[in-house]
Amino acid sequence: MSALKIYNSLSRTKEVFTPITPGYVGMYVCGPTVYSDVHLGNCRTFISFDIIYRYLKYLGYKVRYVRNITDAGHLEGDRDEGDDKFSKKARLEQVEPMEIVQKYTLGFHEVMRLFNNQPPSIEPTATGHISEQIEMVKQILANGYAYEVDGTVYFDVEKYDREKPYGILTNRKMEDLLEGTRELGGQDEKRGRLDFALWIKAKPEHLMQWPSPWGMGFPGWHIECSAMSEKYLGKQFDIHGGGMDLAATHHTNEIAQSQACFHVSPANYWIHTNMLTVNGARMSKSAGNGFLPHELFTGNHPLLEKAYAPMTVRFFMLQTHYRSTLDFSNEALQAAEKGLKRLWDAYEIVESLEYGVQDLVDEALDQKCNDLVTEFDNSMNDDFNTAKVLAAMFELVPVINSFKTQQLSVGNIRPETFERLKQQFRVYLTDIFGLTSVKEGDNGLLDGVLELLIQIRKEARARKDFATSDKIRNELQQKGVILKDNKDGSVTWEVA
RNA sequence: GGUGCUGUGGCCGAGAGGUUAGGCACGGCUCUGCAAAAGCCGAUACACCAGUUCAAAUCUGGUCAGCACCUCCA
Known part of the structure; x- marks a missing residue:
């Protein structure tokens, strides 16, 4: 069997995957910020990593999959000031910030369940790890890569860049990065234009704040992932993932923080999933073109002609490679719905078939079946190419259907070929792709x-x-x- | 402006120097009382212009178009 290769954003090439500890994989994925409903674009990322998680387990690795819940510290604007998203939403809805967090965390879990995503091994929250974040900020200060101004602690990007390339993840040079930012205003506390807050001083009326060596405040957005990944996976772990939109800022800052704190690069492989688009434009909360999962499941959306089952959506996403953008449309969804039905029907047929007596073996057919099944693993090993696996599965569908209609006999292939086909069909469809029957329940x-x-x-x-x-x-x-x-x-x- | 990515048949989408991707839709045939399903066969393709090569959708250069990130977003 071929070796697993993963496209690593750090090197911008596919690399053979070698875990730090043989047999074990540590994977950290940036989870949702729970101040509003997750939309389908968010779901795509989590479905992609669910497949990756399932496949790593299929390969025999013992995987610790950590995915955080961001429930504090995520600021509204692009400057390190103002309210965080939870406080703002809490004021709007006149509830406690933690009620906001609870409501949308539960909603997120429900959506993940409908999509049949397996829960991560650990799902830590930012508010549950305030002290770990404070400790990390203290260490970065002690190491000289941060400075405090009136209760707020900033990371010194330009100093860091003199020793380690800050823009390494997205291949950007310091000059270019500086060019893209505005001049510091007179009232700015930051020393450098690219500096970002590790800890933010809270105003008295601020709803979520904690004591720290720098006074009452709350953590910056990026530090939580560095602190929690270190706590549960160690200073260096195998895979760090998230949406592509996080690479340039969030992940870049994570790398800088961890390096500044522990003097090592946190993750060996960075995996970034591409965006879901609507009419060619990225689906995002701020653009207002987001589809909510329940709108899709009920068909209750102006752009939808009908309702689509969660499994149809999951299958739809599997037909595209995770690093390509995926455009969302009625036509594509309907095609996915029919395609999934055809595939699932074939699966049920092959499940119901039993190998009887060996007939005259059709060598070409036997070979074809074996080659196509081998394609499953080979395609997944090539940077998790689910679309290619599905193509191979679809090529087996006519063969399976012909077994049913007796245009071909199961005895025309060897018993071991048949058993392998049957088993891998099941393993891939249910265990790795996580698909379930779309049929109505028993009635x-x-x-x-x-x-x-x-x-x-x-x-x-x-x-x-x-x-x-x-x-x-x-x-x-x-x-x-x-x-x-x-x-x-x-x-x-x-x-x- | 910087960093990347993309442009594939009616639609969605893999692939990546020579060999059918696949799905949906479409046409023909077989099966069927008729359908549906299924099977078999089929048509339609690699943005444009040059170049490298025995051979290019695939490599190189250029042109055009689009997208993402550089500002909160998976």
């Missing part, structure tokens, strides 16, 4: 009624009373139930 009553109708129709057909049989089928179809007459005389039904 004994409906089941019984339909069996009766199918029986009456069968009798009508037996006496060639097609008017009656067609009436039953057509009217059921209008009610949303599709009957299918199979070759072997059996009849199956499904909800449209």
